[in-house]
Amino acid sequence: MFEKIPNILNKSKSDSVFSASDKIFSAFLCRLTVDYSDESALAYAIASSQTGKGHICIDLDSEPLSDLLREMKITDFTPEQIRSGVEKSKAVGNPDESYPLLLAGNRFLYLKKFWDYQNIIENFINSKDQSFFEIRKELIEELVTKNFDNNSKDYNWQMGAAICAARSRFCLVTGGPGTGKTTTAAKIISILTEILKPELKRKPKIILAAPTGKAAARISSAISSAMLKIKNLGVDDTDAPEAAITIHRLLGIGHASSRPRYNNKNPLIADVLIIDEASMVDIAMMANIMDALPKRARLILMGDKDQLSSVEPGAVLADICKAGPADKFSQKAFSFLGIGGKFPNISPVEDEGFYDGVVELDKSYRFSGNSGIGLLAEAIKNGDKNSAFEILKSKLYTDIVWIKRGNENSLKKIINDLTSDHLSRISASDSPEKALDCIDEFKILCAVRQGIWGVEGINSTVRELMHENKYAPADGDWYHGRPVMITTNDYQLGLFNGDTGIALKDDNDKKNLMVYFRSGDNTVKAFHPSRLGRHETVFASTVHKSQGSEYDRVALVLPDRFTGALSMELVYTAVTRAKKEFILISSEEIFSMAISERTRRTSGLCNRLLGLI
Numbered sequence: 001m002f003e004k005i006p007n008i009l010n011k012s013k014s015d016s017v018f019s020a021s022d023k024i025f026s027a028f029l030c031r032l033t034v035d036y037s038d039e040s041a042l043a044y045a046i047a048s049s050q051t052g053k054g055h056i057c058i059d060l061d062s063e064p065l066s067d068l069l070r071e072m073k074i075t076d077f078t079p080e081q082i083r084s085g086v087e088k089s090k091a092v093g094n095p096d097e098s099y100p101l102l103l104a105g106n107r108f109l110y111l112k113k114f115w116d117y118q119n120i121i122e123n124f125i126n127s128k129d130q131s132f133f134e135i136r137k138e139l140i141e142e143l144v145t146k147n148f149d150n151n152s153k154d155y156n157w158q159m160g161a162a163i164c165a166a167r168s169r170f171c172l173v174t175g176g177p178g179t180g181k182t183t184t185a186a187k188i189i190s191i192l193t194e195i196l197k198p199e200l201k202r203k204p205k206i207i208l209a210a211p212t213g214k215a216a217a218r219i220s221s222a223i224s225s226a227m228l229k230i231k232n233l234g235v236d237d238t239d240a241p242e243a244a245i246t247i248h249r250l251l252g253i254g255h256a257s258s259r260p261r262y263n264n265k266n267p268l269i270a271d272v273l274i275i276d277e278a279s280m281v282d283i284a285m286m287a288n289i290m291d292a293l294p295k296r297a298r299l300i301l302m303g304d305k306d307q308l309s310s311v312e313p314g315a316v317l318a319d320i321c322k323a324g325p326a327d328k329f330s331q332k333a334f335s336f337l338g339i340g341g342k343f344p345n346i347s348p349v350e351d352e353g354f355y356d357g358v359v360e361l362d363k364s365y366r367f368s369g370n371s372g373i374g375l376l377a378e379a380i381k382n383g384d385k386n387s388a389f390e391i392l393k394s395k396l397y398t399d400i401v402w403i404k405r406g407n408e409n410s411l412k413k414i415i416n417d418l419t420s421d422h423l424s425r426i427s428a429s430d431s432p433e434k435a436l437d438c439i440d441e442f443k444i445l446c447a448v449r450q451g452i453w454g455v456e457g458i459n460s461t462v463r464e465l466m467h468e469n470k471y472a473p474a475d476g477d478w479y480h481g482r483p484v485m486i487t488t489n490d491y492q493l494g495l496f497n498g499d500t501g502i503a504l505k506d507d508n509d510k511k512n513l514m515v516y517f518r519s520g521d522n523t524v525k526a527f528h529p530s531r532l533g534r535h536e537t538v539f540a541s542t543v544h545k546s547q548g549s550e551y552d553r554v555a556l557v558l559p560d561r562f563t564g565a566l567s568m569e570l571v572y573t574a575v576t577r578a579k580k581e582f583i584l585i586s587s588e589e590i591f592s593m594a595i596s597e598r599t600r601r602t603s604g605l606c607n608r609l610l611g612l613i
Contacts, residue, residue, distance in 0.1 A: 006030050006041035017072050022048040029091040029100055039085025042077060047101060047109055055602040056114040056283055056313045060086060060107055064602070095119075105613030108604040114313065117287035121316065122608045124290035124299075125170050125354045132167055132352060135195060140166050141339045143194055147187045147230065154363075155344040158184040161359040162191050163336050168357035169298055172278075174305045174321055176377065177550075177576040178366020181302045182219065185274055186226030188300065189241060192272055204271040208244035211280040213486070213496030215548025216244040219276040221522060241274075246489065246496050247281065251288055254491055262292040270297050277548045278303035283314030283605070305360075306381050307573045308599070311544060315601040323609035324355030332356075354609065366579070372397025373582050377575045380568060380595050388595060392584065401583040405560065408452055414585060415461045418444070418555055419539070420469075423462070426481045426502070427471045432516035432524045435502045439483045442553040444540035445574045447566055447594075453559045458540035478513050478529050480505050485538040485545065493527065494519070498548065500538060503529065543574045554578035558586035558594060566594040 009023045018026075026044035030036040046068070050058050059065060065079035086092055086101075086109055093099030095115060102110045110118075140163060148159040158180050165171040165188045175181050189206055196204035208223060210216040220243045227240045248254070250268070252261025262268045273293060275281065278301040281289070293299055301317065309315035327346045329337060333356035334348035367374025372391055379387040392402040403414060422442045429435035444462075448454040452461075466472040472479035482503040489496045501517035514526040538545075540557070556574040558566065571594050575582050584591065607613045 008038040008041050018045045033090040037085050039081050040089040043082050043086045051313050054313050057108040057110040059602050117283045120287040120291050143191045157361050160337050162188050164357045171357040172301045173359050175361030178364040179361035182222040183226050206241040206272040207270050208241050208274050209247050209250045210276045212498030212548050214498040215277045220244040260288045264291050267294045268292045272298045274300045276302045279307045279317045280547050282310035282312035286316045308569045319605040323606040324358040326360035328355045372400035380572045399581050403585045405585050436518050443551045444555045445543045446557045448559050455540050459537045462539040483538050484535045486535050488534045490533045543570050546577050552579050553581040555583040558590045562593050567597045567599045568595045569599045571595050
């Protein structure tokens with residue numbers, strides 16, 4: 001047990017700024033160094049607290065540090081005093097030293113483990129000896145011509161992504177909803193299979209993975225469908241990869257240990273690893289993935305850089321895209337991209353780099369030019385509030401509904417109007433398959449968990465409506481039609497964080513309930529409620545929990561006052577979950593504030609990739 005919390009952190013107002021773990025971390029370092037100052041004790045606590053907010057370091061430059069102290073309501077110390085405390089601290093070392101805290105570039109203060117994670121990622125992406133594969137241009141031309149229609153007047157960036165994936169050990173394909181990331185992945189699999197089969201003299205080991213069970217099931221189904229469409233291009237059923245798995249399962253992280261089974265000393269058996277929904281992957285998990293890959297294995301990340309970042313620290317996908325913009329390619333990459341007689345409208349640079357593997361897909365095949373959902377998502381992403389409100393208020397877009405939130409008394413009527421038909425169809429479903437289809441058709445998403453406009457309040461309201469409409473009894477945790485989401489991985493049952501199921505009366509015994517889940521192969525499996533691990537009701541869920549999922553209809557409920565949870569990325573993510581209809585429940589003021597707020601995660605990864613620190 002530590003001797004005592006530093007006095008500076010025992011002041012009453014610090015309780016609202018620092019958690020108990022922040023104070024204990026600071027106390028540990030103070031005890032370790034003995035002669036600490038108030039400034040250094042405070043810096044330790046700040047470094048700890050910022051990782052809890054998704055940052056991987058703190059920026060000690062005067063302006064960003066001033067902003068941070070103001071945001072944390074720390075007024076007794078200046079940025080110069082905090083920086084001086086860091087520079088004099090015996091707990092802080094240089095990046096090549098082994099200290100609890102590291103100061104990089106004389107600017108960024110890291111907890112050592114986050115610097116190590118960042119180092120693994122930077123070394124993998126910027127590796128000089130294994131960055132590119134020597135493949136004949138004629139072979140790539142033959143394969144992309146067979147897989148892609150190149151008749152459009154515009155450059156086909158799906159084809160460009162496949163060319164980059166063929167040449168580069170590291171490839172990142174980003175794009176919004178409906179831009180063809182899955183189709184591109186399927187064609188990349190086809191092309192890499194034909195390239196690697198003769199070289200390896202066997203079928204290449206291509207692995208699909210995703211952050212959650214739901215995302216893994218979705219990418220498995222989507223890739224299978226896409227592969228069927230390209231079977232006539234030389235890829236048969238035996239070439240298709242196995243069903244996607246969660247990243248935890250990929251790395252061998254289970255109940256017994258949070259440490260990955262696979263690492264640089266015990267690498268994965270893989271020739272190609274494709275990670276879908278990569279924006280959800282935090283810095284620690286991304287480092288673990290890269291650390292576990294064999295030296296000549298390709299890594300392909302697929303995701304939307306504008307979506308919410310991971311729940312845990314880091315914004316890896318966005319940082320890589322920022323460091324390697326999608327319009328930057330070397331002369332050599334440019335010569336390959338021009339296969340097919342068309343050249344992208346870019347000016348190449350001289351040297352090859354990781355940016356040669358970064359591609360953005362910007363043409364939407366899901367939303368037509370008059371789709372309200374597509375136009376609203378684009379306006380939100382671009383920070384164009386005027387266009388966003390024009391779309392919301394316009395009667396031209398049948399796929400957009402705006403319900404201006406009233407007072408608390410209006411909540412029940414709003415939710416009843418939204419869910420009455422949905423609940424009726426769930427209750428009347430005559431098979432688990434149909435009931436599971438129903439819960440995937442419509443979802444209420446919330447920005448916050450607590451309060452009547454949050455997940456807990458909405459779920460409680462829907463539960464009342466279930467009883468009032470005689471779909472469920474007044475009491476009891478389990479009832480016919482209850483949708484649930486698994487919140488922890490259970491490898492024995494094959495249920496994973498994010499898997500969604502529904503409780504229905506057992507066909508063989510109407511007095512009993514069973515909970516049904518859809519597997520990655522689209523079959524349905526049933527479990528007694530008592531066998532389930534941690535789970536929650538999901539008539540409504542947070543926007544974060546919806547990542548990796550898509551629904552026909554989505555209703556986004558924003559709270560009645562601004563909170564730190566609101567951001568452009570959160571609203572954009574909610575809008576892009578909807579395929580056919582998006583419903584906004586919010587006041588004009590709160591929506592405007594939300595889409596004006598950009599998520600900023602302090603990270604040195606971008607600077608590290610560019611060689612600036």
